[in-house]
Structures are given as C-alpha cells and as structure tokens.
Amino acid sequence: MSDKPAIRIDRVSKTFRLGDGNELSALVDIDLTIAPGEFVALLGPSGCGKSTILRLVAALEGATAGRVTIEGKAPADLCQSHRLGVAFQDHALLPWLDIEANVALPFHLAGRSVDKAQVKDLISLVGLAGFEKARPKQLSGGMRQRASIARALVLEPEVLLLDEPFGALDAVTRRQMNVELQRIWSRHSITTLLVTHSVDEALFLADRVVVMSGRPGRIILDLPAPFARPRAPSVMRDPAFHDMVDRLTEALEPEGAHA
Amino acid sequence: MTSARSQSFVLGLIGVSLFLIAWEVIGTYRLAGLTWPPLSTVLAFLTTPAKLPLFGRAAAASFTSVAIGYLCGACGGLILALASHLIAPVRPGLDRLVAVIHAIPSIALAPLLIVLASADATPPIISGLGVGYIFYVAATSGLATASATHRDLFAVLGASRFSVTLRLDLPSALPAIASAMKLSVPIAFIGAIIGEWFGASRGLGLLIVSAMQNFQIPLLWSAVLITAVASLAMFALFSLTERLVQERMR
Numbered sequence A: 001m002s003d004k005p006a007i008r009i010d011r012v013s014k015t016f017r018l019g020d021g022n023e024l025s026a027l028v029d030i031d032l033t034i035a036p037g038e039f040v041a042l043l044g045p046s047g048c049g050k051s052t053i054l055r056l057v058a059a060l061e062g063a064t065a066g067r068v069t070i071e072g073k074a075p076a077d078l079c080q081s082h083r084l085g086v087a088f089q090d091h092a093l094l095p096w097l098d099i100e101a102n103v104a105l106p107f108h109l110a111g112r113s114v115d116k117a118q119v120k121d122l123i124s125l126v127g128l129a130g131f132e133k134a135r136p137k138q139l140s141g142g143m144r145q146r147a148s149i150a151r152a153l154v155l156e157p158e159v160l161l162l163d164e165p166f167g168a169l170d171a172v173t174r175r176q177m178n179v180e181l182q183r184i185w186s187r188h189s190i191t192t193l194l195v196t197h198s199v200d201e202a203l204f205l206a207d208r209v210v211v212m213s214g215r216p217g218r219i220i221l222d223l224p225a226p227f228a229r230p231r232a233p234s235v236m237r238d239p240a241f242h243d244m245v246d247r248l249t250e251a252l253e254p255e256g257a258h259a
Numbered sequence B: 001m002t003s004a005r006s007q008s009f010v011l012g013l014i015g016v017s018l019f020l021i022a023w024e025v026i027g028t029y030r031l032a033g034l035t036w037p038p039l040s041t042v043l044a045f046l047t048t049p050a051k052l053p054l055f056g057r058a059a060a061a062s063f064t065s066v067a068i069g070y071l072c073g074a075c076g077g078l079i080l081a082l083a084s085h086l087i088a089p090v091r092p093g094l095d096r097l098v099a100v101i102h103a104i105p106s107i108a109l110a111p112l113l114i115v116l117a118s119a120d121a122t123p124p125i126i127s128g129l130g131v132g133y134i135f136y137v138a139a140t141s142g143l144a145t146a147s148a149t150h151r152d153l154f155a156v157l158g159a160s161r162f163s164v165t166l167r168l169d170l171p172s173a174l175p176a177i178a179s180a181m182k183l184s185v186p187i188a189f190i191g192a193i194i195g196e197w198f199g200a201s202r203g204l205g206l207l208i209v210s211a212m213q214n215f216q217i218p219l220l221w222s223a224v225l226i227t228a229v230a231s232l233a234m235f236a237l238f239s240l241t242e243r244l245v246q247e248r249m250r
Helices: A050-057 A075-080 A099-109 A116-125 A141-153 A171-188 A199-205 A233-237 A239-252 B003-028 B039-046 B049-086 B088-103 B106-116 B122-143 B148-156 B161-197 B204-213 B217-249
Strands: A007-017 A023-034 A039-043 A065-070 A084-087 A159-163 A191-196 A208-213 A218-224
Touching: A007 A050, A023 A050, A023 A218, A039 A050, A039 A199, A050 A065, A050 A159, A050 A191, A065 A075, A075 A084, A084 A141, A084 B148, A099 A116, A099 A141, A099 B161, A116 A141, A141 A159, A141 A171, A171 A199, A191 A199, A199 A233, A199 A239, A208 A239, A218 A239, A233 A239, B003 B039, B039 B049, B039 B217, B049 B088, B049 B122, B049 B161, B049 B204, B049 B217, B088 B122, B106 B122, B106 B161, B122 B161, B148 B161, B161 B204, B161 B217, B204 B217
Parallel strands: A039 A191, A039 A208, A084 A159, A159 A191
Antiparallel strands: A007 A023, A007 A065, A208 A218
C-alpha cells in the first residue's frame, strides 16, 4: 500500500469565471503526486495558483478538468471523515473560545468526544502549555499560529494542508516557527502539502520542493530537498542549502523580468 | 474603569442634571405655558399614595404587554432569521414579507388588529411586530458575518450544517443579536403604548390618552415619565449586556 500515492493531482486545470463574463485560467495541466508521509512544498510567486491547488486538495474548490484524489478517493470524502488537517495564513481561531477549546474544536465537528490528553499533549507540543485558558486575542501572532497548527494535528489527520501558515509573521518569528514545525512534523510524519512563497521555508521543511510559474499556474521545477531529518537550523547555513536556495530563487524569477 | 470612561460618566451626569433643572425652571416660571409642570409637581403627583394603585395597575398592564411583545417578537424574529439562514430558497420571500409587514405603519395596523383580535391583544402584537423586525434584520445579517476563512476551516474539518450554525454562525451573530436586544426596547414600548391608544381596557397608553383629553396635566406627565424611565432603564441594562457580549465574542 505504501507505493500508492497519498495525493494525486491528475492533469488538473482550473478556470475561474470572472464577473465580466471573461474567464481566468488559474491552473493549466497540473500533474503532481505526493507519496504517503511525504512533505511537499509548493513554491511560487503570489497569484500563481498555488493556493488554488491547496483548495482543490481541501475540497474547497472543484477542478475544471482533471481529477484530484486522496488515497484514491475524492477529497470531500476525506473531509467528511474528518481526516484532513488544515492551517491557514489567517489563524482562523474562534475569538470566543480559549486556546484549549479552539484546539479541541475538530473533535466537536467530528462528533467525537474530546480526547483531553491529546489536546493537552498537542498544546504542549506547540509550546503553549500554560496558555490553555488564554483567548486568541491575548496571544501574539506566532502563538496563535502555533495554536492553529495544534488544532490541525489534533485528530491525527492523514493529510495536513498548510496555506502560508507563517505568512503574516515577522522574519525572526517565522524562522523560529519553521524550526518548531520541523520538530513537530518529525514526530508525526503526516503527508503534508505546504504552500509558501518563502524559498528558505520550503527547503527547510519539505522533502520535495515544487516550483510554480505565474498565470496560468504550471509546475516548472520539482526538486528533492536532500537534507537528513531531523533538521537543525544549522542546515540553513549548509553550502548545499545555499546552492539550492539560489537555484529555486532563479526559477522563481518571472520570465522576461530582465527584458 | 478608564479615566475616559469615568469622564464621560461625569459629563453624562452633568447633562442629565442640567436637563432636570431646566425642566424644573421652565415649569416653575411657566416659560412653556400651563401644560409644562415643574418636575417637582410631577414627582409629588406621582408619589401621592392615593394615586399609586392607578399607576400600578396601568404600569403592570403596559409592562406585561411590553414583556410579551418583546419576548414573542424576539423569538419570532430569531426563528424566522434562522429559517432564512438555513433554507436558502425561502430567504428572498421572507425578507420581502418581513419588510412589507414592517412598512405598514403600526397606527394603521392597530385598528385592524382590534377588529381582528381584541383590544387587549393589540398592544403586545404591535410591540412584537416591531421587535420581531429588528431581531430578524439583525440576526440575518449577524448569521452571515463569519469570515470566509472560518467557513473554509469548518468545511475542511467536515463540519455538518448543524455544527456550522451552532458553533460558528450563531456565536458570530451574538453581537448583532445583543444590539437588537438593546434597540428593540424603545420599539417594544412604542408598540405597547400605541396599541393601548385604540381602546385597551387599561395601561399607561390609555392613561396618557385620557389624561390628555381631560387636561389632567400632572397625570399626563406622570404616565409619560413612568414609560420613559422604564424604557430608558431597560435600554441601559441591555446596553451593558451588549458591551459584555461584544467584549466576550470578539
């Protein structure tokens, strides 16, 4: 079973119909396979459709052509069986619930009784022990993102989707969160799709970095990130890491940018 | 309490005092004619032991109408708002129906209701219609305030329609509903008083109309004062509730 892909994006295109009757081609012929337990980062300039891919995998959008499957089934099936975890750039914590209740929310939505030990474990795993009763607005941006990652992991999902989860954080906090996420992910090894526009982040976290070009979005590069896990922050100072950052940064530059 | 808040409290207190003093002065020197009694005269009349049963009966009748109208209107408005939220096809129709009912002036509706229902049922019905409208409008817009990201989150987590309503839409709507609770208070009183004008057997509205027709100036002002103080007190109480809810939910 392990050679069966966890996520299969099979020649998917996505066209949005705009209000003025025109059509916008967001994705063209995207073909991507993610193996079970693999961490793939989708890297691209803003507006290249990388978030659209994530939304297709999350069953929040439907493909115009082609097919997205998770373990051979439609993504919506995975949502219905509560086996998908997600964290967005906007932490999306509920402001009226404390951190503990926010992290426990997926249990309620899945109609399961709350596993208090699991909630407690995850809160301490993301470094929020002692803040269980705090409200989201009392926490810093980084702490809110930690809580939203704990919430994404609490049901031990098959697939974890991360849509620029640290995009709104400052550079220092962001790097620190990357180190934390790497540590957490090493504990769980869930099939993960990360959408980001940060080259360092993609390379540090993922097993494979997929680079997309803008409008319409297509895949232009697919590189493994061959760094041993668990990865220490010192990996980012490795010359091999720097070489790959350069390659990926170059690939990200829009065609004709220098013309 | 912040200094800004205590400052506005003191300023408010000064404003109310100035208003009450102006009332007294205008009445004492008859600056606005004979129909403007000084506050002290009204208060003396109001506290005459012989008059207490009269005011008590009238206030009890009116406040009962206000309470029934308020509760039924609030429940009705909320239930209709939930129906329009959950059953998309009925939404445009319900919106229009509620708007049409609201567009009929209650003055025109009251005589009709007296013929259709009874004189004593009219005050709570008019009151309830006004309150129901406020709750419906506030709750329908409140139920739609949850952010797109929150909706996406609930969808990805496989939340049922019921869970989304209970755990996302309703909590998001609470601040708007708390505002409706406050704004409905004067509407509930107006509805009850107007309803009583058209022939209720007792109530502050009836007292106001008969005192006016019989030129019983202190009685008229007393009835108005009771209504105003009750409405303001309830309004103040629900303002406080609104603030607490908004602090809690945001």
